[in-house]
Structure formats: structure tokens, C-alpha cells
Amino acid sequence: MSQGPYDLAVVGAGIVGLAHALAARRLGKRVIVLDREAANVGASIRNFGFVTVTGQERGAQWCRALRSRDVWDELAGPAGIANLHSGLTLAVQTEEGLAVVESFLATEMGADCRLLDPDTALARYPHLNPEALQGVLESPHERRVEARQAIARLTHWLAEALGVTFAFGVNVRAVDPPRVETSAGPVEAGAIAICPGSDATGPFAERLADYGLSKCKLHMLRAAPLPGTYRQTAAVMGDLSLVRYPGYADLAEAADLTERLEAEPSAGHALAHGIHLIAVQSADGSLVLGDSHAYADAPDPFQPAEVDDAILNVARATLALDDVRVTERWTGVYAACAGRENLIDRPRPDVRQVVITSGTGMSTAFALAEESVGELFDRDPSASPLPV
Ligand SMILES: Cc1cc2nc3c(=O)[nH]c(=O)nc-3n(C[C@H](O)[C@H](O)[C@H](O)COP(=O)(O)OP(=O)(O)OC[C@H]3O[C@@H](n4cnc5c(N)ncnc54)[C@H](O)[C@@H]3O)c2cc1C
Structure with a gap:
């Protein structure tokens, strides 16, 4: 491992760390990324890989999502990261859900979105379940990448095309610029960005403890390609998403929807497990379906079948799925913090700790990293083009 000197050392090679490396390279900085694992295997x-705009919290978070979506578009060609879907179709199955969508459309966030009646929606999106469909919120903003490929390709491209140094299998123990203490010896860097994901035990752990961080465990499923012509061109969500995503859930009309869903046995059961539906389709035709949300300081590693079954029930109620054969199951964990979507902690003028404390890293990390790197170097990276 090259000991430096670097302008920026990034701790963590997840999307937040990679986004920091990209932002710093836009400013022409020399960057090293250190990760204790042999490759990113985290969140x-x-x-x-759903880059969500519509539904993000109103204000700064929604703007971050738009900017991050633009960065994904910018990267698609140079880094070879294909966009698999454009847009969102949110299937509304209750009158109360329709009221939330109508209220959303009246905000500035709804300007480019529209509500389709069931017939129009089904003609356009025949993969939706017609039963109980009241309408579809259509948003043009979203993108979808295959996360496991996208992270690997972004890492490779940052190294090969942008000259970022990566050191995997290297644990960062302490940080005292210009010195970074690692399991592979010291590294010299003028500034440091710690992007540890849900692991709040590293440098400046005591400061992260002050934020009251917790963790959220999610269940995810992959279903085999379906026979016939089933093809999603956009991500699908449903009523349960309207009471989970703050861009909708913070609207006054969401209270009635929550009451209605809690009173229904199937939706109530899903809500008890923090389930809402995201369904996306991969290049091979398989579907990625999820997810559930269970909060704990130390999430257990178990994946109860009851929760997976509840996700599949919501998927069948929303999508025209005759038969679903699950081929992969996995859990993931992200950092969580009540009432907070992310944090930029400033232990010293030359150090930032950046944690996304909600399920929004793929949607917002690029913009958040530009804010954090912009502070460290006193220049806005978003004003600079890709350095290739
Ligand atoms: C199942 C699931 C589904 C999700 N779906 C979406 C979605 O569709 N859209 C969306 O926007 N968001 C989604 N999210 C959220 C998103 O995945 C996270 O917000 C994001 O991945 C967090 O990125 P990160 O870089 O902070 O964390 P991670 O990817 O976990 O990376 C952190 C890295 O830091 C390293 N590290 C930590 N401490 C040290 C140390 N001391 N020394 C060296 N290395 C260290 C770790 O090894 C790890 O590689 C989802 C999350 C989960 C779990």
C-alpha cells in the first residue's frame, strides 16, 4: 500500500466512500480509499440499486436525490453502469392512497409526475395487478442500477480511469491528520472522510454515539425470471410506500391512509414488519423484491420465512405474478437514526464522518459527498465536470 501523501483518505468503500472519492477527484485531489474488507460486502x-427521487423528504433531501440521479446518468457511459429502469410507478389501491398522491402532486415535488387512471395505467403497465387498482402515480425521475455490479464497476473505474488508490483488507484504527493509523501501517493524508456505514465503532466512535445511532435490518428476495412477456420498465411501489417515504408520509393525508392500512389484516401484518414494496427487474428478467425493516442496536442475522412470505404477499397483491420462485434471499443492514436521513459530523476542520441514516444511500450519496468534500476543500465539486 502506498503511504501517500494524499489530499484525502476515505475510510469505507461503500457508495458513500466512493462518492467522496469521486467528488474529490473532480477537484483534482489525490485520493486513497481504505476498506477493512476484501471488497464492499456492506449495504x-x-x-x-433504486435511485429514488419521488418520495424523498421534501427540501434538501429531495434536491440531493435529483443531483445524485444526475451523477448516476453522468457515470453510466464512462463507468459502464447500465440504467435498467427509468421512473417509478406507484400502484395505489385505496381511496386514502389516492388522496395522498393528489396532495403530493400539488407540491413542487409533483411537478413532473402525474396520476394515471386504472385503464390508462394498465395499458401502459400490464405487469400491475388490476385488482383493487385505483390509479398509478407515475414519476419520471428514478433510475435503477444492479447494485452488486454498479459498486464493483464504480470502484474499478475510479481506480483505472481516475487514478484513485484503493487499499482493501485494511482496517483504519485511528485518525489524526495528516496521519491515518491502519492495520497495514500509517498513511499520510491532509484530510479524512470516514464513511463507515452502519459500523459506528471506528475512529471518533464516541461522537457517533452522541447521535443515538441504531441499525435497521432488511429482508430482500430475488425471484426467477417469469415465463411470458412480463417486463417492468420502471420500479414499482404501492400504498405501503406512501406511509413510509417521508415525501408522502409527511403530508397530512397520510394519517388516514395509515389508519386504513393498519386496520386491514394483510396490510396491518405487513406494516408490523415495516414492509413496503419495491419491485425492480434485472437484465436477466429476474425480480428483486423487498423489503422489511426491523430496528435494533444489534440486528440478529436471521431471516424468518414469515417476513419473506409477507413481502411476497404484498408483491402478489400489487403485481400480476402468477407464480414466483425465489432464487436468492439475503438481509442487509443500514445505519438508522430517528428523525434524521443522514449526518455529516465534523470532529476537526480536516475530518468528516458521513453516515446515511436511512435507506437512501444509492439515491443521495453523490450529492451528500459533494457537500462534505466541498467543506473540506472549500470548493464545490458539483461545479466541476467528470475528470476524464
Ligand atoms: C437491503 C437494503 C436495501 C436498500 N435499498 C436501497 C435502495 O434501493 N436505494 C437507496 O437509495 N438506498 C438503499 N439502501 C440504503 C443504502 O444501501 C445505504 O444507505 C448505503 O449503501 C450506505 O452506504 P455506505 O457506504 O455508508 O455503507 P456500506 O456499503 O456498508 O460501506 C461501509 C464500508 O465501510 C467499511 N468500514 C467501516 N469501518 C471501517 C474501518 N474502521 N476501517 C476500514 N473500513 C471500514 C466497511 O467494511 C464497509 O465496506 C438499502 C439498504 C439495504 C441494506
Whole structure:
């Protein structure tokens, strides 16, 4: 491992760390990324790869998602990261859900979105379940990448095309710029960005403890390609998403929807496990379906079948799925913090700790990293083009 000197050392090679490396390279900085694992096996390869804009918290978070979506578009060609879906179709199955969508459309966030009636929606999206369909919220903003490929390709491209140094299998123990203490010896860097994901035990752990961080465990499933012509061109969500994503859930109309869903046995059971539906399709036709949310300081590693079955029930109620054969099951964990989507902690002028404390890293990390790197170097990386 090259000991430096570097302008920026990034701790963590998940999407947040990679986004920091990219932002710093836009400013022409010399960058090293250090990760204790041999490759990223954290939250960043376990997610849907769903780059969500519509539904993000109103204000700064929604703007971060738009900017991050633009960065994914910028990377698609140079880094070879294919966009598999554009947009979102949110299937509404209750009158209360329709009221939330109508209220959302009246906000500035709804400007480019629209509500389709069931006939129009089904003609356009025949993979939706017609039963109980009241309408579809259509958003043009979203993207979808295959997370496990996208993280590997982004890492490779940052190294090969942008000259970022990567050191995997290297644990960072302490940080005192210009010195970074690692399991492979010291590294010299003028500034340091610690992007540890859900692991709050590293440098400046005591400061992360002050934020009251917890963790969220999610169940994910992959279903085999379906026979016939089933083809999703956009990600699918449903009513349960309207009470989970703050862009909708913070609207006054969401209270009635929550009451209605809690009163229904199937939806109530799903809500008890923090389930809402995201369904995306991969290049081979398989579907990635999820997810559930269980909060704990130390999530257990178990994946009860009851929770997977509840996810599949929501999927069948929303999508025209005759038969689903699950081929992969996995869990993932992200950092969680009540009432907070992310944090940029500033232990010293030349150090930042950046943690996304909600399930939004693939949607917002690029913009958040530009804020954090912009502070460290007193220059806005978003004003600079890709350095290739
Ligand atoms: C199942 C699931 C589905 C999700 N779906 C979506 C989605 O579709 N869209 C979306 O926007 N978001 C989604 N999210 C959220 C998103 O995945 C996370 O917000 C994001 O991946 C967090 O990225 P990260 O880089 O902070 O963490 P990670 O990817 O976990 O990376 C952190 C890295 O830091 C390293 N590290 C930690 N401490 C040290 C140390 N001391 N020394 C060296 N290395 C260290 C770890 O080894 C790890 O590789 C989902 C999350 C999960 C779990």
C-alpha cells in the first residue's frame, strides 16, 4: 500500500466512500480509499440499486436525490453502469392512497409526475395487478442500477480511469491528520472522510454515539425470471410506500391512509414488519423484491420465512405474478437514526464522518459527498465536470 501523501483518505468503500472519492477527484485531489474488507460486502451491494427521487423528504433531501440521479446518468457511459429502469410507478389501491398522491402532486415535488387512471395505467403497465387498482402515480425521475455490479464497476473505474488508490483488507484504527493509523501501517493524508456505514465503532466512535445511532435490518428476495412477456420498465411501489417515504408520509393525508392500512389484516401484518414494496427487474428478467425493516442496536442475522412470505404477499397483491420462485434471499443492514436521513459530523476542520441514516444511500450519496468534500476543500465539486 502506498503511504501517500494524499489530499484525502476515505475510510469505507461503500457508495458513500466512493462518492467522496469521486467528488474529490473532480477537484483534482489525490485520493486513497481504505476498506477493512476484501471488497464492499456492506449495504451498498445489498440494495435494490433504486435511485429514488419521488418520495424523498421534501427540501434538501429531495434536491440531493435529483443531483445524485444526475451523477448516476453522468457515470453510466464512462463507468459502464447500465440504467435498467427509468421512473417509478406507484400502484395505489385505496381511496386514502389516492388522496395522498393528489396532495403530493400539488407540491413542487409533483411537478413532473402525474396520476394515471386504472385503464390508462394498465395499458401502459400490464405487469400491475388490476385488482383493487385505483390509479398509478407515475414519476419520471428514478433510475435503477444492479447494485452488486454498479459498486464493483464504480470502484474499478475510479481506480483505472481516475487514478484513485484503493487499499482493501485494511482496517483504519485511528485518525489524526495528516496521519491515518491502519492495520497495514500509517498513511499520510491532509484530510479524512470516514464513511463507515452502519459500523459506528471506528475512529471518533464516541461522537457517533452522541447521535443515538441504531441499525435497521432488511429482508430482500430475488425471484426467477417469469415465463411470458412480463417486463417492468420502471420500479414499482404501492400504498405501503406512501406511509413510509417521508415525501408522502409527511403530508397530512397520510394519517388516514395509515389508519386504513393498519386496520386491514394483510396490510396491518405487513406494516408490523415495516414492509413496503419495491419491485425492480434485472437484465436477466429476474425480480428483486423487498423489503422489511426491523430496528435494533444489534440486528440478529436471521431471516424468518414469515417476513419473506409477507413481502411476497404484498408483491402478489400489487403485481400480476402468477407464480414466483425465489432464487436468492439475503438481509442487509443500514445505519438508522430517528428523525434524521443522514449526518455529516465534523470532529476537526480536516475530518468528516458521513453516515446515511436511512435507506437512501444509492439515491443521495453523490450529492451528500459533494457537500462534505466541498467543506473540506472549500470548493464545490458539483461545479466541476467528470475528470476524464
Ligand atoms: C437491503 C437494503 C436495501 C436498500 N435499498 C436501497 C435502495 O434501493 N436505494 C437507496 O437509495 N438506498 C438503499 N439502501 C440504503 C443504502 O444501501 C445505504 O444507505 C448505503 O449503501 C450506505 O452506504 P455506505 O457506504 O455508508 O455503507 P456500506 O456499503 O456498508 O460501506 C461501509 C464500508 O465501510 C467499511 N468500514 C467501516 N469501518 C471501517 C474501518 N474502521 N476501517 C476500514 N473500513 C471500514 C466497511 O467494511 C464497509 O465496506 C438499502 C439498504 C439495504 C441494506
